[in-house]
Amino acid sequence: MNAADIRTPRRVMGLYDKPMWESVDQKAMKLQRCTRCGSFQYPPGPGCPACLCMELEWVPVSGRATILSWVVFHRQYLPAYPAPYNSIAVRLEEGPIMISNLEGEKPSGSWIGERVRLVYVTMPDGVVLPRFELDR
Amino acid sequence: MTSAAAPKQAGAGRHPNPRIRRAAAVVGIGHTDWVGDWKRTRAGEKPTDSLGYGMGAFVNALADSGIERSMIDGLIVGPTTAYERLAELLGINPRWGDQADAVLSVLQAVQAIESGFADVVALVYGNDQRSVGTQYGGPDAMGGNAFLSYVYHAPWGLTSQGALYALTLQAYKHAHGFTERELGEVAVAQRAWSSMNPNAIMRERITVDDYMASRYVCEPLHLFDYCLINDGGVALIIAEASIAKRIGKKPPVYIEAAGRSDLNHGATSLEPRLTDFYLPAQQAVAQQVFDLAGMGPKDMDVFQVYDSFSVHVPLALEGYGYCAVGEAGKFLRESGVGPGGKLPTNTSGGHLSETYMQGWAHQIECVRQVRGECGERQVENCRNVHYSSDVAGKAVSIVYSR
Ligand SMILES: [Zn+2]
Numbered sequence: 001m002n003a004a005d006i007r008t009p010r011r012v013m014g015l016y017d018k019p020m021w022e023s024v025d026q027k028a029m030k031l032q033r034c035t036r037c038g039s040f041q042y043p044p045g046p047g048c049p050a051c052l053c054m055e056l057e058w059v060p061v062s063g064r065a066t067i068l069s070w071v072v073f074h075r076q077y078l079p080a081y082p083a084p085y086n087s088i089a090v091r092l093e094e095g096p097i098m099i100s101n102l103e104g105e106k107p108s109g110s111w112i113g114e115r116v117r118l119v120y121v122t123m124p125d126g127v128v129l130p131r132f133e134l135d136r
Numbered sequence: 137m138t139s140a141a142a143p144k145q146a147g148a149g150r151h152p153n154p155r156i157r158r159a160a161a162v163v164g165i166g167h168t169d170w171v172g173d174w175k176r177t178r179a180g181e182k183p184t185d186s187l188g189y190g191m192g193a194f195v196n197a198l199a200d201s202g203i204e205r206s207m208i209d210g211l212i213v214g215p216t217t218a219y220e221r222l223a224e225l226l227g228i229n230p231r232w233g234d235q236a237d238a239v240l241s242v243l244q245a246v247q248a249i250e251s252g253f254a255d256v257v258a259l260v261y262g263n264d265q266r267s268v269g270t271q272y273g274g275p276d277a278m279g280g281n282a283f284l285s286y287v288y289h290a291p292w293g294l295t296s297q298g299a300l301y302a303l304t305l306q307a308y309k310h311a312h313g314f315t316e317r318e319l320g321e322v323a324v325a326q327r328a329w330s331s332m333n334p335n336a337i338m339r340e341r342i343t344v345d346d347y348m349a350s351r352y353v354c355e356p357l358h359l360f361d362y363c364l365i366n367d368g369g370v371a372l373i374i375a376e377a378s379i380a381k382r383i384g385k386k387p388p389v390y391i392e393a394a395g396r397s398d399l400n401h402g403a404t405s406l407e408p409r410l411t412d413f414y415l416p417a418q419q420a421v422a423q424q425v426f427d428l429a430g431m432g433p434k435d436m437d438v439f440q441v442y443d444s445f446s447v448h449v450p451l452a453l454e455g456y457g458y459c460a461v462g463e464a465g466k467f468l469r470e471s472g473v474g475p476g477g478k479l480p481t482n483t484s485g486g487h488l489s490e491t492y493m494q495g496w497a498h499q500i501e502c503v504r505q506v507r508g509e510c511g512e513r514q515v516e517n518c519r520n521v522h523y524s525s526d527v528a529g530k531a532v533s534i535v536y537s538r
Contacts, residue, residue: 009290043288043404050141068410069307071299072355077273081293089303089410097405099289112310129291 006079008127016044019058025128027120029063031094032056042096063118065090065132068097070111080123090116090132104133142401145416151424152395159250161380161388162536164201164373165500167335168192168262170491173367174337177267186217189369190262191225197371202385203256208373210254212241214261214496222260230254238370238495239442239525239532243394245374255376256383261496262369270365272297283528284404298362301445302354304409309356311413311462314450316356318465320347322446323360323488325474330485332475332513337364338489361446363487370496372503389506392431392520392537395424399529408529417531418455418524425522425533433457436535437518438505439473439481440498442525443488449473449481452524455531480515495525502536 011021016032020043023030032041034048035055047054068089076083088102088111103121107114116132123129173183184192190213198205210232213222219235232253236244238261245257263270270278273296280287285300294300308314324344330336342360350358380388397420399408408414426432433456441452450464458479459467467473473481484490484501491497502521504510523534 009293009295011291012284012288043284049401069303069310071294071302071306072352073293073299074352074355077295078290078293085293087289087292087294087299087303089307089406097402097407097410099292099294099405101292110310112307127291131292 003124006124008080008123008125008129009078011127012043016046020044023058023060024120024130027128028060029118029130030058030060031096033059033094040092040094040096042092042098061118062093064093064135065098065116065118067102067111067114067116070102088132101129101131102133103131107134142407145397145420148420149423151428154428156246156250156391157393157428158377158390158537160246160374161377161384161390162372162503163203163375163380163384163386163388164197165503166193166196166198166200166371167493167497167500168196168369170335170366170368171337174266177367182264182267183367184264186262186264187222187225188262189264189367190214190217190222190260190371191369193262193369193371194226194258194260197258197373200386201373201383203373203383207256207383208258210245210248210257212236212244212257212259214238214241214263214494216261216263216265222262226258226260228258232257238493238499239523239534242372242374242391242499242534243396243532246391246394249374249376255379257374259372259374260369261371261493263494264367265492266365266367272365285406285528288404296354298357298445299354300406300409301447302357303406304413305356305447307410308413308447308451312465314465316358317344317348318468319361319446319450320344320358321468322449322473323347325472325477326443326482326486326489328474329483329513330489332511333484333490336485336490337366338485357445357447360488363444363492364489366492368491368493370493370500372499386507387538389503390537392535393425393428394532394534395421395428396530396532397421397424398531403529413451413454414526414529414531415451415455415461417529418452418526419457421531421533422456425535429535429537431520431535436520436522437480438483438502438515438521439479440502440521440523441482441486442495442498442527443482443486444492444527446488448526452526453479455526456522456524456533475513483510483513483515498523502534506536506538
């Protein structure tokens, strides 16, 4: 199989996910911010759960985040992800939690609390994914 | 900037109307041949389909109850079978019907009975998940239509249910100094229980060293932390309390109390699992059910926990107040949840070692322990059994009593 034939696992592409993925394609990820209370949304949606305001605006994220948890898969479930590979949960500086992967160098002990920054990785099939690397 | 504060658990301090207390009782239980069907499906055979497993379990529950099928006027089927087709096969035209998962079907039966919509309710579940190869991971994972978190993170390779609980465990280990050896106590204890259960699929005893030597699937979870995937069915018959006393062949097992509390804030990005460890929901439910029952954790003789993964057990021990928050590791090591331990937990072997019936088999183990029908694994003088389910942060709890 050609590398380009290995498909990135399908992105959920609802009405409100589309603008976010378009911003990722442009390597300037945006999330929705509530125009009333200022809280950020992830995943994107029709309104703000904190204050029920329906007016949200798309704002670029800083890309700064902190690792909340991590796992290492020792079994391959998906063609695009041969084992071993990691997944991480990060707390974005803007507030929401996001699931992603840690690229490059890995911490030696616990990963929790490590500061990371957003990077954009182009998968073999052309899909651009927001991932993170250590911010040291 | 931080995210908006999580909402508190709604209705704090309230519990269901005391009228539901002992309003209904289990009069019959049944299940299919999990061990035999495990062997047959592993050999490539197809013993029956989900409907057939449900039907077989219902036949056994009916026989256990000793009542006539014609007395059943309410029916709940599990999420894995179509309501109408299963009802058609069971030959029941009820005056009330519904579809729900294991723990909610018990709550709904109690509600229907208490409000007079039905007097005798059959609860029927059948699942051919092993023989049809149901996917619990991947971009088309089962449940993705109901829980966005099951499919949303697929682009980053995070698709399996196990991975969600591995993330929880990693954060929990970090927060409380919990160790993998301590988690291993859960799988070891449940295997010790299942070694005494002829209905259990996995009966070979293991040690913590065996656990530590087993491979990681999604680190930090080991193979022994995962539930089985097998075919089978479970059925219960629940009747209004006075009717139960009159019609049942065996002493009724009462539903003493029940309650629910959800954590939905931040659910898709796993916030309730990673930062709360389900704690606020479980604490809210603990207050509901223990207040309603007029009992506390000390009064519970057996604890049954929905264990798709072993990590549910330490979270539930803390959430329901069986030990202090952050001390589940110590409790597992020093007090114990296995045979001879302070709190007998998942006495059938649970999802890890007996059978993966998505919480349904736990209900009949609760009934069997209260009835005193558990043979070698029977907990002496068992009066009250507490069941807890916390799937995806929906904490639901039932107390079964004599
Ligand atoms: Zn708002």
